[in-house]
Amino acid sequence: DAGVTQSPTHLIKTRGQQVTLRCSPKSGHDTVSWYQQALGQGPQFIFQYYEEEERQRGNFPDRFSGHQFPNYSSELNVNALLLGDSALYLCASSRRNTEAFFGQGTRLTVV
Template sequence: DAGVTQSPTHLIKTRGQQVTLRCSPKSGHDTVSWYQQALGQGPQFIFQYYEEEERQRGNFPDRFSGHQFPNYSSELNVNALLLGDSALYLCASSFRGNEQFFGPGTRLTVL
């Protein structure tokens, strides 16, 4: 079992661009949550997907959107990137919202 995987590992974008990050959940998991972790801070909840629908959402603007596919994998899209969007983006998967397992994250740098 590969656990939770995320791609890419690192990404550099410029302000105004759009980015798509990808996550494959742990085998047997059906729920995917996305978090933003700024340097030196704890992860901040962005949203959670279950049965291909956004079930929960944190305090993030509509520039942040997502999708879950029938195989439970998920994408996080961020439009109109700002410098402040630079962070580590973490994906966590779980079965029916139970114990979460985190992936290694995607480091996004916005210049």
């Protein structure tokens, strides 16, 4: 059983560009959450998707948007990249009130 998979693993983008990160949840999971982890800090909640709708959102600007597909996979889009968006982006999946399982993350570097 594959766990949570994220792609790509590493990405380098230029300031002002747009980026799309992808996540496939663990089999049987229907809820996907995205987190941003800056270097040396704990993960910060970006948003959560369930039944293809954004259900909760953290304190992130509208430049951060997402989508969930009928097969429960999800995308995170970031527009107008800033240097400060450089971080490890983590996807987590869960089902109802079970614990969240995390992917390996996508390391985004903005130059």
